[in-house]
Every structure is written in structure tokens, then in C-alpha cells.
Amino acid sequence: MALDSKIPHGPISDKWTDYKDHINLVNPANKRNLDIIIVGTGLAGGSAAATLAEQGYNVKAFCFQDSPRRAHSIAAQGGINAAKNYKGDGDSVYRLFYDTVKGGDYRAREANVHRLAEVSANIIDQCVAQGVPLAREYGGLLDNRSFGGTLVSRTFYAQGQTGQQLLLGAYSAMNRQIGRGKIKMYNRHEMLDIVIVNGKARGIIARNLITGEIERHSAHAVVVGSGGYGNVFFLSTNAMGSNATAAWKIHKKGAFFANPCYTQIHPTCIPVSGDHQSKLTLMSESLRNDGRIWVPAKQEDAKAIREGKKKATDLSETERDYFLERRYPAFGNLVPRDVASRAAKERCDAGFGVNKTGEAVYLDFAAAIKRYGTEEAFVKGLDANDAALVTKLGAEIVKSKYGNLFQMYYKIVDEDPYTTPMMIYPAVHYTMGGTWVDYNLMTTIPGCFSIGESNFSDHGANRLGASALMQGLADGYFVLPYTIGDYLAPDIKMGEISTDLPEFVAAEKEVKDQIDRFINNKGTHSVDYFHKKLGKIMWDKVGMARNAKGLTEAIEEIAALREEFYKDVKVPGSANEFNQELEKATRVADFLELGELFAKDALHRNESCGGHFREEYQTEEGEALRDDENFAYVAAWEYKGKPSDAVLHKEPLVYENIKLVQRSYK
Numbered sequence: 230m231a232l233d234s235k236i237p238h239g240p241i242s243d244k245w246t247d248y249k250d251h252i253n254l255v256n257p258a259n260k261r262n263l264d265i266i267i268v269g270t271g272l273a274g275g276s277a278a279a280t281l282a283e284q285g286y287n288v289k290a291f292c293f294q295d296s297p298r299r300a301h302s303i304a305a306q307g308g309i310n311a312a313k314n315y316k317g318d319g320d321s322v323y324r325l326f327y328d329t330v331k332g333g334d335y336r337a338r339e340a341n342v343h344r345l346a347e348v349s350a351n352i353i354d355q356c357v358a359q360g361v362p363l364a365r366e367y368g369g370l371l372d373n374r375s376f377g378g379t380l381v382s383r384t385f386y387a388q389g390q391t392g393q394q395l396l397l398g399a400y401s402a403m404n405r406q407i408g409r410g411k412i413k414m415y416n417r418h419e420m421l422d423i424v425i426v427n428g429k430a431r432g433i434i435a436r437n438l439i440t441g442e443i444e445r446h447s448a449h450a451v452v453v454g455s456g457g458y459g460n461v462f463f464l465s466t467n468a469m470g471s472n473a474t475a476a477w478k479i480h481k482k483g484a485f486f487a488n489p490c491y492t493q494i495h496p497t498c499i500p501v502s503g504d505h506q507s508k509l510t511l512m513s514e515s516l517r518n519d520g521r522i523w524v525p526a527k528q529e530d531a532k533a534i535r536e537g538k539k540k541a542t543d544l545s546e547t548e549r550d551y552f553l554e555r556r557y558p559a560f561g562n563l564v565p566r567d568v569a570s571r572a573a574k575e576r577c578d579a580g581f582g583v584n585k586t587g588e589a590v591y592l593d594f595a596a597a598i599k600r601y602g603t604e605e606a607f608v609k610g611l612d613a614n615d616a617a618l619v620t621k622l623g624a625e626i627v628k629s630k631y632g633n634l635f636q637m638y639y640k641i642v643d644e645d646p647y648t649t650p651m652m653i654y655p656a657v658h659y660t661m662g663g664t665w666v667d668y669n670l671m672t673t674i675p676g677c678f679s680i681g682e683s684n685f686s687d688h689g690a691n692r693l694g695a696s697a698l699m700q701g702l703a704d705g706y707f708v709l710p711y712t713i714g715d716y717l718a719p720d721i722k723m724g725e726i727s728t729d730l731p732e733f734v735a736a737e738k739e740v741k742d743q744i745d746r747f748i749n750n751k752g753t754h755s756v757d758y759f760h761k762k763l764g765k766i767m768w769d770k771v772g773m774a775r776n777a778k779g780l781t782e783a784i785e786e787i788a789a790l791r792e793e794f795y796k797d798v799k800v801p802g803s804a805n806e807f808n809q810e811l812e813k814a815t816r817v818a819d820f821l822e823l824g825e826l827f828a829k830d831a832l833h834r835n836e837s838c839g840g841h842f843r844e845e846y847q848t849e850e851g852e853a854l855r856d857d858e859n860f861a862y863v864a865a866w867e868y869k870g871k872p873s874d875a876v877l878h879k880e881p882l883v884y885e886n887i888k889l890v891q892r893s894y895k
Contacts, residue, residue, distance in 0.1 A: 232485070232865060232880045235667040236340045241886050242322075245344045248668075249711055253718035260285035263717050264725070266433055266448040268420045268475045270297035270403070272396055272698055273681025274454030276705025279402035282411035284710060289446055290403070290412055291435060293419040293470060293812075298400045301456055301468045302701065305392025306634060307515035308374065308384035309356075309698040311349040316373050320381040322346045329696060330887050332378040332565050333661070333689020334839035334855060336491070338863070339886055340668060341686045348707040349699055353385055355706055359398035363387050374518050374630075376694035378565035378894075384695040389513050389634040395698055399705070418444070420475045421740045421815065423451060423482050423677060426732045430479075430677035434733075434740045438812060441805040443737055443744075445728035449720045450676045450713060453479060454705070457660035457682040459492065461820045461827065462772070463764025465657035466498055466511040472816040473823050476664050476683045484672035485865040485878060487685035488662035489823065490831035493692055493840045494773050495658035496522075496569035499641055500589040509656040510641055512592070513634055514694035517562045519597035519627065520651070522573070524581040524590050526550040531581045541583070541591055541650045552576055560894040567691045567840045567853070568894060570655035574773055575851060577654070584652050593650035598623035655773060659697060661688040661840065662830075665865040665880075669712035670704060673865075678713060680704035685863065690839025744804050747814045752797040756813040759794045763787065763817070763824055771828050776844040780832040784825055788873065791821040825872035833877065836860045848891075857889050 237244040255263065263286050267278045270292040278290045294300060314320040325346040330337050353371070357363065363385050364372040373382040387394040406412040417438040424432040424445070432447035458473035459465040480486045497517065499510045525531040526548055533539040553572055554561045564572075573590045576582070583589050602623025606613040613619060624647050628635065635646045642652070664672050664679040666686055671678050681701040688696065727733075766786050770779035794817070802808040837846040837853035838860070846854045863880040 230673065230867065230878065232665070232878050233667060234338065234880060235669060236338070237668065241339060241343045244340055245347055252711060252715040255714045255718050255721060257285050259721040261287070262721060262724070263287065264289065264448040265450050265452060265713070266446060267291070267452045267454060268433065269300070269453065269455035269681075269683070271300035271302035271454065271456060271681065272392070272399055272701035273683075273705045274452070275300065275396065275399035275403055276702050277452060277454060277680060277709050278412055279399060279406055280706050280710045281713070282406035282409070283402075285411070288406070288412045289415065289448060291415045291418045291420055291433070293417065293438060295416055297403060297414070297416075298396060300396060301471050302396045302698070303393045304466075304468065304511070305698055306389045306511065306513035307376065308386035308391050308695040309352065309395065309702070310376070310383050310693070310695040311353045311385060311699065312346055312383060313350050313353060315371060316382045318381045320383050324381065325349060325383065327887060328379045329687070329693055330689065331892060332693040333691050334853060334892055335689065335857070335861070335884065335887070335889050336488070336838050336882065337689030338686055338882065339884060343886075344708065345687050345700060345703050348703045351707055352699065352702045355702070356395060356398050359401060361387065361394050361398040363394070374515055375563055376514055377517060377563045377569065378560070378693045379563070380560070384515070386515065389515065389631050392698060395702065399702075419812065420455075421478065422736045423479050423674070424732050424736045425482055425674065426726070426730055429675045431726050432728065432733060434736045436740070439807050441803070441808065443741055445733045445737060447726035447728045447733070449717055449723065449726065450678065452678045452680060452709065452713070453664070453683050454680045455683050457663065458820070458823055459657045459660055461763065461824050462657040462767045463760050464501065464506060464509050464768070466495060466509050469508055472819070474816050474819045476679070477819040477823055479664060479672060479674060479677055479679075481868050483674045483868070484677060484679070485665040485867055486663070486826065487665035487863050487865045488690075488830065489827040489866070490771075490834060490841050491661035491685075491690045491839060492657060492827075493566055493659040493661060494570040494655045496566055496573055496655050497592060497653045498656035498658070499638065500584055500586065500652055500654040510637070511656075511658065512638060512651065512653055513631070514566065516592060516631060516634065516651075517569075519630070520562065520592040520594050521551055521596055522553050522562050522569070522590055522592055522653075523549045523551045524576045524583060528580045531583060534583050535585055535587060541593070550576075550581070557894045564894045565691055565693060567842070570773060571842060571851070573653075573655055589652040589654045591650035592653045594627055594646065595650070598627055598647070601626040657768075659692050661685065661690060661692055665863065669715065670709055671712070671716065676716060678709060680709055690841055743815065743818070744811065747798065747800040747811060748804050750795070750798055750800065752799040754797050754799060756798060756800065756810055756817050759790065759798060760813070760817045760820070762790055763821060766790070767824055767827070771824075771831055774842050774844050775831050777832060780828050783828040784832065784873070787821060787825040787828065791825070794818070794821055822872050826866060826875055829872060829875065830864055830866065834860055834864065853892070855891070861889070
């Protein structure tokens, strides 16, 4: 099957506008006759549901949480990018486009990224109109801060709760449509398969997680906005319920899966403390605006700190190595996430880690507190030489910017980050890979769309901070509502789709057979036992650094683990009740397939780029070494029965507006 990205012709700055001017439209009277299923109600799914319902479509929205407002988008902290140039520091649509493509190490599709940059400004206007309480400067204008990989301030934020506030805006818009009867909400429902009729997506099979009932739901199109697959590593910053099932089920029915090895390791997370943990906690990248990252300059000091003989505050400036500032003077602590993560790992591997496990570096706010405090003292006409006063004033300003993050750190670690540097270490966070989509956001299954983190389209091999919220809302509010109409226009006279069709019966049987298999399996180990084993294989051999030997071993080990899982997993309880172990079993079954494809994708890509770092392909300075001649393409995998048999399809990445150069942040 040939991949057709459907990228419009013409100059990149005109593509989206010209495209919208010429696509098919559905008039308001006909929209009332069309049903759309949306799976997932985070920022992408929630904004899409609200917008499509506002346009007049009949929307059926599904989430496995008890409310759409509990989607994992709520956990996003630092901000959302938009090319508003409020700071007058040189930002523009092109600059955001360029930073995003460069930050993704030149492995993103140019046309999609430029469209994202174009609509970014509209997102902020939409959210302000909804009443989202974005931070403002003293004069009342919206404030901005910087994030990694850029030289401008373009990130809008709501303290450290940006995702929560944006999600509540989308949720409010959804609630209005629920009240009008245009959105029918299915809380506590999980999609377990897609139904394809005559080659087109026409519905889903879902399980009511409260009663266990298996349900059929039909529609004229299906939209998957179910997030990423970071929990394939078991330990990640994702909510424990986050999973890949919806995306993986459509993959098994014909949707190509693109670039699974492009997974982001976030540099600022609370370090692992032991085997007892079930998830990791993110400390927003926004902290790198004001926090300076360092380790002791001498190994003996690092060892003394690990042994409790010294504290971070005992070391003078000359005894500290601000390694990001040393290695990347132009960007300093605001290098992209993949660069910062590898630099932290390198220092810890070299013996300079500062916690008991040796896998942590410091994130220090002392300099920022002093800087802000001194400025505030001058503004208020107070004594700027009074150290205690300056510290007090500075801490208040830092609290106004990051207070909830500092509080969260204190509650988890039991150390005061205002007086002692935070300890951080990289952890699995976001997935840039996902279902392949064309310019319309449609997968290789006609009528099945994928939006937000569940698709691959905008971030290349590494996502810049504050771009996840931007993509989710761009897809939901401003892109899908146009492109889905172009697809649905021929279906306006089709009428309601029956769930009694043979395809629905067959899909339901397939789902029930898998559930019965788990319930009746007489195994001896829990689902978590296998999930942890998978996570260890993934982190050790498919994690921050990969090599051919480890990836080959991982593929074999994951295949063997999957076989053991089906033979020896134990799922207590019954199918016809609230059964979280059963929920986990279906999700881990999908992770055990996805993990193998993930490793296969990483093995075939003989280069390093962004979050994909192959140890065999690096510069003398330890930076990622791309191979643009042989690997400047999207790797889209077609399912053929099992991951080992997946067939690779390539979408060449053509760069007409950005020059391919070795990425540098010095």
C-alpha cells in the first residue's frame, strides 16, 4: 500500500489557507444526520468533541475515567506555545515552525508543523474567550516564559497547572454541548476494537467498565484521541491508566503505526526511589527557566553527598559543574529535552550523581531567588543588600510562578526546594510516534482519524516543551473540524448505521473471546508482574541509549514474555463486573506487542535523532548523529499478524523550507 500524505501543493505559508478554501463542506442541516465517535476526552478529544458538536454533528464521546476532566492532559504543567510575539523578541509563525522542526531533529513533516504554528495564535484567543486563567503581567497583558530549544519567550501558562486549566476550558465547552444533547457522553467506557464496514471505520466495540457489558456503537467516522504509549515502560510520568489500546486496536485493523521508537525522556522528573513505585512524577520543564542544573565538579564531593556526609548547600560555586551551561552556552539550561536528558545521564554514569542511587542531578533556584529578590527590593525602595530580605522577596516571586510544583516536590521528597536544590533525573514522558495520519489527520483506515499524542505527525523525533498542549488543541479546535467534513460530505444521505451488521457481530465476538481467555486462564502471576518485566526490558535495552545487541535481545525477550503472559497470567474476578485487573490485562497485552514493534523500529533505524539515541551513531562529543541520506523518512509499520512480521512503509520527508544541518545548541 502506497502512503499518500495528501500534502497540498504550493508555498508552505499558503497550503493550509488554500486547502481550506477548496475542501468539501457539509451544510448545517446535513451535519445533524451524521454521527462521530470520539475516543478519549483529553485536550485533543475534548476540544474536537466540543467543536464538532457546536458545528452540528452528533458526537458520541468515550473515556475510561469517571469524567472527561480527569484525562491525563490535566497533568501538563508548564505551558502552551503560540507565536504571538508578545515579548517583542523576534518570534513569528516561521520561527515557531523552524524551532519545532529543528527540535524534532528534522524528522517531522514540514506541512503539518507549519499549519500547527499558523493556528497556534488562535488557540490562545479561544482559551482566553473561554475564561482560561492564563498568567498575566502587572499591566494585565498575558505573560510568557521560555522553554527548551528556543531563543524566544512564547509559552503561555497558568502557574504550574496549565494542562488542568486548558482541559477545564475544553470540558466546559463539552458540557455546554452535552446539555444541548449534541454530545452523548460515555464515561467509564473503554474502546476495545474498531468496526470496519466495506473498508471504512463505522463504529467501535466498547466495554462498560462498571458493569462489564460489551457494547456496540456505530458512527460515520471514528476519531481516536487516546494519548500516547509511554506506559509501555511501566514507570513513566503518565497516569497509571494511560494506555495504547485504542491506537493499537486500530493498528491491528489496518492503521499503520509510525515511528514507535520516537519516545521522549523528560529531563526534569523526581528520581526513582525504589522498586515499590508504580509511576514517576514530572517536574515541569518551565522550572529550567529559573533553575540551574548542576552536579559536583569533583567525584569525591558527589560521593560524600550520596553518603550523607555533605549537603548540596555546602559546595561553593567553584565546586559546582553547571554542565548544561558549560556544554551549550547559547541555550544553557534551556536545551531541548533529549539533549538535557542525555547530558544528565552522562554525568551520572560518570559518577557525579547526587542521590543514593547515583541517578540524580540538582536543579537549583538560589540564583533566581536572589535575582528576583534584588529586583523586587529596588522596585519597593528596600535595602537590596539585606540578604534575608532579598531571599524572602525572591522566594515569593518564585512561588507565584511555580508554587504548586514546589509544593508537590516537598510533599513527595520531604525537602524544601526553596532552600535546598531539587533532585531530578530523566524519565519516560511523551511519545512522538503513533498512528500514521495524512494531512487530514486520517489514518490508513478510511474514516478513522487520529489526533493529539495518539498520532505521529508534528513532533518528529523529539517534542519541544509546551508543544503537546498546542498540538492537542490545534487538532481538536482548528484542524479536524475542517478535514473531517471533507471526508463526511459523501455520507450525508447514508442514514444511521446499524449495529446489527455482521462486522459488529464479529468484532464483538473477538473482544469477548479475548476477555474469556483472560478470565479462564489458570495462571500464577498478576498482570503487574508481567508489566514490570516488560518495563525493565524496555528501560534497560530500549531506553535512553540503545544499541543493536540490546535491541535484538529485547525483541526476543519481549516475544518470550508475551508467550509467558498468555500462559501464566492470573486475572481474578469475573468479566461481568468492575474488574480493574481485567482492564490492565487487555492493556498490557497490547503493550507486549507494541514493545516488540518499538524495539524493531529502533533496530532498523541506524542513526541517532532526537529521542532515538543509538550508541553506535554519535559524534565525538556524544551528540546524536543523523543519517539524512538514508533515514529522512517516516517509518510506518503495517500489521501482519504479529510484530515480528510487520511490514515497513516509508514516507520520505522532503525539506523545502528548512535546510538540513547537524543540530547544535552551542
